Amino acid sequence: MTVLIASSFTKSLEKLTGQEQSQAKITAFDIQQNPESPGLSLHRIDRCRDPGFWSARVNQDLRIVLHKRGGDTLLAYVGHHDDAYAWAERRRLDTHPKTGAAQLVEIRETVEEILVQRYVEEAVKKPRLFAEEDDETLLSWGIPEDWLATVRQATEDTVLDIAGHLPDEAQEAILSAAVGEAPTVRIADPIGLGFAHPDALRRFRVVGDEQELRAALDAPWDEWAVFLHPAQQEFVDRDFNGPARVIGSAGTGKTVVALHRAVRLASESPDHRVLLTTFSEDLAEGLRSKLERLTLCRSEVAARVTVGTMSTVAWQLAEPFGRQMKIVGKDELSAIIADAAREAKSKIDTDFLEDEWRLIVDAWDVRDRDRYLELPRLGRKIRMAASRREELWAIFSSVRAELSSRGLETEAGLMHRVAQNLPDPPFSHVIVDEAQDISVPELTLLAAIAGDRPNGLFFAGDIGQRIFRSPFPWKSAGVDIQGRSRSLKVNYRTSHQIRSHADHLLPPRLLEVEGGEDRRTGVTSVFHGPAPKTATFASAEEESQSLGGWLRDVIGGDIRPSEIAILVRSEDELPRATAAREYAGEADIFVILMHDAKGREFRAVAVMACDADILPSEKRLLKASDERDLKEIFDTERHLLYVAATRAREQLWLSAVAPASEFLEDLFDMPD
Numbered sequence: 001m002t003v004l005i006a007s008s009f010t011k012s013l014e015k016l017t018g019q020e021q022s023q024a025k026i027t028a029f030d031i032q033q034n035p036e037s038p039g040l041s042l043h044r045i046d047r048c049r050d051p052g053f054w055s056a057r058v059n060q061d062l063r064i065v066l067h068k069r070g071g072d073t074l075l076a077y078v079g080h081h082d083d084a085y086a087w088a089e090r091r092r093l094d095t096h097p098k099t100g101a102a103q104l105v106e107i108r109e110t111v112e113e114i115l116v117q118r119y120v121e122e123a124v125k126k127p128r129l130f131a132e133e134d135d136e137t138l139l140s141w142g143i144p145e146d147w148l149a150t151v152r153q154a155t156e157d158t159v160l161d162i163a164g165h166l167p168d169e170a171q172e173a174i175l176s177a178a179v180g181e182a183p184t185v186r187i188a189d190p191i192g193l194g195f196a197h198p199d200a201l202r203r204f205r206v207v208g209d210e211q212e213l214r215a216a217l218d219a220p221w222d223e224w225a226v227f228l229h230p231a232q233q234e235f236v237d238r239d240f241n242g243p244a245r246v247i248g249s250a251g252t253g254k255t256v257v258a259l260h261r262a263v264r265l266a267s268e269s270p271d272h273r274v275l276l277t278t279f280s281e282d283l284a285e286g287l288r289s290k291l292e293r294l295t296l297c298r299s300e301v302a303a304r305v306t307v308g309t310m311s312t313v314a315w316q317l318a319e320p321f322g323r324q325m326k327i328v329g330k331d332e333l334s335a336i337i338a339d340a341a342r343e344a345k346s347k348i349d350t351d352f353l354e355d356e357w358r359l360i361v362d363a364w365d366v367r368d369r370d371r372y373l374e375l376p377r378l379g380r381k382i383r384m385a386a387s388r389r390e391e392l393w394a395i396f397s398s399v400r401a402e403l404s405s406r407g408l409e410t411e412a413g414l415m416h417r418v419a420q421n422l423p424d425p426p427f428s429h430v431i432v433d434e435a436q437d438i439s440v441p442e443l444t445l446l447a448a449i450a451g452d453r454p455n456g457l458f459f460a461g462d463i464g465q466r467i468f469r470s471p472f473p474w475k476s477a478g479v480d481i482q483g484r485s486r487s488l489k490v491n492y493r494t495s496h497q498i499r500s501h502a503d504h505l506l507p508p509r510l511l512e513v514e515g516g517e518d519r520r521t522g523v524t525s526v527f528h529g530p531a532p533k534t535a536t537f538a539s540a541e542e543e544s545q546s547l548g549g550w551l552r553d554v555i556g557g558d559i560r561p562s563e564i565a566i567l568v569r570s571e572d573e574l575p576r577a578t579a580a581r582e583y584a585g586e587a588d589i590f591v592i593l594m595h596d597a598k599g600r601e602f603r604a605v606a607v608m609a610c611d612a613d614i615l616p617s618e619k620r621l622l623k624a625s626d627e628r629d630l631k632e633i634f635d636t637e638r639h640l641l642y643v644a645a646t647r648a649r650e651q652l653w654l655s656a657v658a659p660a661s662e663f664l665e666d667l668f669d670m671p672d
């Protein structure tokens with residue numbers, strides 16, 4: 001006998017109170033021990049069309065719905081008596097006739113009684129999206145047979161509703177087709193894989209023993225760990241003969257691809273050593289904990305993957321010659337630059353000098369005059385007279401001399417030194433997450449480690465989320481991804497409504513420094529929810545108070561305070577966020593700066609204090625030294641709001657005190 005657990009079971013379990021959950025878990029263990037135990041009061045649920053559904057008693061009111069077929073017992077649902085029975089009466093367990101995947105299918109007629117009339121009414125008004133598709137095609141998308149006619153009725157207004165009643169793969173297929181992307185077809189060979197079909201693995205899991213059942217009941221359903229969209233799977237499995245990259249807007253599962261690819265490469269050979277890296281310790285910690293979940297019970301594979309920030313890795317590799325090396329502090333460096341400018345009697349603005357040092361001299365490890373004069377002005381002012389460059393070099397050469405006389409180095413310098421002196425490369429493969437924010441020295445170092453080895457370098461990132469570092473042509477650092485960069489188009493994090501609002505914050509196409517283009521259209525979300533709330537207020541007090549009310553409403557639903565975050569642009573706005581949290585009366589709500597929200601996600605997010613003088617940051621704008629700088633600030637601030645808004649899964653609030661940020665203005669006129 002095989003016991004399986006369905007994702008619908010764990011999701012329904014989460015909706016119960018703590019005490020009910022404990023009782024339901026005890027019954028689940030009893031079922032696993034002996035599904036025929038008399039204590040379960042097992043009986044078939046009579047009114048079901050599918051004769052495989054049975055009810056098991058948890059207590060007077062609670063029931064577990066089981067599906068029994070052949071030697072398989074599936075824990076399908078748990079709920080209060082009437083709810084559990086109604087759930088079973090509306091469903092059947094099928095093996096799809098075309099794809100071969102096991103599916104829990106909503107019986108069409110039971111849903112249609114409520115919905116079909118509306119679909120028909122809508123259909124006469126708007127073009128039907130799939131009217132021309134034949135049965136074979138629709139079946140190959142995993143749509144259950146009795147839903148074909150309903151799917152053919154779908155219009156742009158009803159497609160989301162209809163999709164919500166279909167199994168996940170069918171949902172993704174019709175949503176992709178609706179935005180003009182070709183759905184991915186996954187037909188089992190031979191047909192009849194049932195629970196073992198890749199699409200079934202996302203919703204059914206075999207629980208071999210008590211320990212596995214306990215893990216399945218205690219841990220959230222890590223669908224990403226067992227199921228990949230075919231487009232994600234392709235990035236994981238594909239061999240590349242040079243550096244490659246996966247891109248995609250927020251929430252399309254790039255990090256998930258990076259993790260699976262790391263594990264795939266580590267599993268291939270005991271000689272493989274994989275570096276999974278990113279730019280901040282918080283992000284690295286996130287990767288570490290997900291990697292643990294992915295390599296559960298495979299410690300030998302986990303041991304072949306190192307997770308660390310690029311900075312930590314550089315320090316580790318610098319160990320042989322880095323002991324004497326001291327890194328200069330930010331203030332000390334500023335003072336050295338200011339002194340050098342004073343000595344040279346230069347009137348050049350010190351902010352400009354510091355930027356020029358950071359973005360050109362230090363980033364590209366410029367150590368002599370000729371190189372400085374020749375270096376393309378990557379990411380900086382395009383035109384600069386030769387005489388001005390001479391004047392600048394006089395300053396930077398004394399900065400270099402001063403650093404070396406004090407025995408100091410910059411972190412960028414350290415990375416370049418390591419790249420130039422690498423002994424045996426310690427890693428066979430390097431995978432970089434959040435690669436849009438990689439710096440020149442970091443990329444130079446990673447290129448030195450992985451070289452041009454097949455599968456050596458792999459990047460995951462989204463240029464629309466670049467918030468920390470200036471862009472530069474990767475080719476100049478020796479990395480050419482041309483022809484090996486593709487994007488993901490299915491969003492697993494954010495509801496359709498939140499994603500379409502957030503997408504509006506960025507242009508439909510973003511240009512890359514090297515001339516490439518990131519087309520951001522054609523993305524679909526796999527679920528829908530309430531429209532984001534956007535509002536402006538006359539005062540900060542009013543804003544905090546109103547947000548407090550919204551937070552209370554959100555918590556009044558089934559969202560816990562610890563699943564909510566309030567995001568603000570800078571520390572100056574923190575009091576407004578904490579005031580809103582106090583109005584909500586929930587200390588467990590997170591209050592986070594937008595920059596620190598990268599890599600995180602919450603069921604509900606409030607992005608507040610997006611006032612005109614806060615976003616884009618006035619402090620940054622005042623420092624802009626030329627038009628190019630100004631554009632860079634506008635771009636990164638816009639990206640920042642996009643990052644903040646896309647941390648939300650189900651509910652989003654965006655607000656400001658009038659006048660609101662011009663970025664937010666773009667969203668006010670959007671339909672719900």
Ligand SMILES: Nc1ncnc2c1ncn2[C@@H]1O[C@H](COP(=O)(O)OP(=O)(O)OP(=O)(O)O)[C@@H](O)[C@H]1O
Pocket residue numbers: 223224227228229232248249250251252253254255256257462465491492493599601646
């Ligand atoms: N195949 C999948 N099945 C189910 N959930 C998935 C899948 N892939 C990703 N997810 C979920 O979608 C969410 C976003 O995934 P992930 O963080 O990898 O996206 P991302 O593209 O890296 O996002 P960002 O650009 O915002 O960093 C996560 O909650 C993840 O668990």
